[in-house]
Amino acid sequence: MASLFSGCQALSPQINAPVEDLGAESGKSTELKVDKHRSGDIRKDFGQYYLWLKEQPIPVLEQEVVKRRQGKQHGDVTDMLKLVLLYSLPNSPVKNPHQARTELRRLFNQQKVAIPGIFYALFDQLTENIRWQRQLVDTSESLDQILLEKQSLEQQLQQLKLIEQNILKREVNNNGN
Numbered sequence: 001m002a003s004l005f006s007g008c009q010a011l012s013p014q015i016n017a018p019v020e021d022l023g024a025e026s027g028k029s030t031e032l033k034v035d036k037h038r039s040g041d042i043r044k045d046f047g048q049y050y051l052w053l054k055e056q057p058i059p060v061l062e063q064e065v066v067k068r069r070q071g072k073q074h075g076d077v078t079d080m081l082k083l084v085l086l087y088s089l090p091n092s093p094v095k096n097p098h099q100a101r102t103e104l105r106r107l108f109n110q111q112k113v114a115i116p117g118i119f120y121a122l123f124d125q126l127t128e129n130i131r132w133q134r135q136l137v138d139t140s141e142s143l144d145q146i147l148l149e150k151q152s153l154e155q156q157l158q159q160l161k162l163i164e165q166n167i168l169k170r171e172v173n174n175n176g177n
Contacts (some may be wrong), residue, residue: 017169
């Protein structure tokens with residue numbers, strides 16, 4: 001994965017990622033405050049940063065989140081992208097693939113910002129991950145419903161067996177008299 005990050009090129013600001021909304025929050029502004037002077041060259045080695053993040057304990061990750069959020073507030077695109085990596089990191093205290101995807105979508109929609117190509121791949125992976133999560137939830141809910149129906153049918157079957165036993169006992173009693 002590091003080789004993917006280290007060899008990326010920034011895509012032209014005119015190229016927009018194919019952005020598909022999988023449940024964006026309506027009514028929220030997607031406009032970002034981007035300070036091109038503070039952003040500098042965003043062709044940093046994000047792969048090395050990601051690998052460094054993976055090795056850090058939770059307190060260090062929490063400090064990184066605070067630092068990157070402050071940079072984002074000042075319009076620093078590099079901090080915005082690093083925050084996306086923090087949202088995407090499995091052991092991050094702020095792990096949130098939905099938020100990572102939303103932040104990337106906002107950055108892609110900025111005409112003045114060139115985003116390294118690997119973030120388009122990350123966006124696609126996050127989108128696919130979210131689809132799989134939704135499919136898993138749907139499947140889990142379907143399975144829960146099937147199990148409830150099975151339990152209900154087993155109870156009905158048990159009741160029918162009791163009724164059958166009672167009928168057989170009556171027939172034996174009636175034939176015995």
